[in-house]
Amino acid sequence: MELEKGVQRWIVDISKWNPSPDYFASVMSFLPQHEHSPITRFVKMEDRKRALVSRLLQYALVQQVLGIPYDEIIIRRTVEGKPYLEYDDKTGTFPNFNFNTSHDGNFVAIASEPVCLVGLDIANCSIPMKESVDKFIQNFLSYFSNLEWSDIMKADSSYDKLNRFYRYWCLKEAFVKAIGVGVGKRLDNVEFHHSDWNDIFVIVDGTEFNNWRFWLLEMGENHLVSIARGHPATATTNYRATLKQTEFGEKEYKLGLNLPSVHFMFRMVEDLLPVSIVACHHYMDRIDIVSEDGE
């Protein structure tokens, strides 16, 4: 089904990508100028890599799924910072094509959906070094409902406590990122329920959001990834304005809500560059090799 092509999950392991400064700059030059300063504002190379790959993923995915050439893609951000694609889908194939990226630790990822809102979060589940697990978690008490907090606290070991903490955290982030809220959203009223982290659902201000679905996956060592898929009417006013369709009949909406979720596909940075440019680079590399041989 054509609609299913709008469901994409791509991930890059940036710990394996160590570009020289020149190569980094040449990769960045494939992006429009306005995307450069949000990358170079970071001092640490690891942060620059995350910001660059986050943007490359967005352009490459749009190019692949919608067939828009790299240099014609227009990605803007809402005032809350959530990126969205500006495009006019005359075919109506993907009524609400939207995407969300996340980066933490070794990974940068993107998820897209054709009908529902999508929110993505990666959590690098690091162990606190300067304080005990209890003290660390305590700092975030106000983000959790009483039920979530007691579930975290009743874990048998510090490791398990931390693990539960990150799982709830990751789910909350995916939810707020799907609706497009920035910093400052109250989250103790966003309460997650699960059966051993399957059949996950959310209750917001006492109401179950049964037109949402959530997934929580383990990725590599010590990373969690969560995906939220939900109703466009729940988005912030600004993000809702970027969507084509926010009202659906039940049957029509269920078609989008129940699309199969796909596995994450691992991508290399080179896979994300415009195809013609990669071909050109290979050609230039070959010319370099030939000239080094003095031929």
Ligand SMILES: CC(C)(COP(=O)(O)OP(=O)(O)OC[C@H]1O[C@@H](n2cnc3c(N)ncnc32)[C@H](O)[C@@H]1OP(=O)(O)O)[C@@H](O)C(=O)NCCC(=O)NCCS
């Ligand atoms: C903006 C925010 C959503 C980003 O989350 P984060 O965990 O710091 O970062 P992530 O790596 O998951 O996501 C960053 C990406 O999300 C996207 N993004 C930025 N603002 C966004 C927003 N308001 N909504 C959705 N996505 C957003 C961007 O693509 C960004 O990457 P880029 O700038 O490199 O392109 C976050 O700062 C925030 O406000 N979180 C909610 C607040 C909160 O209280 N969280 C506690 C959870 S218990």
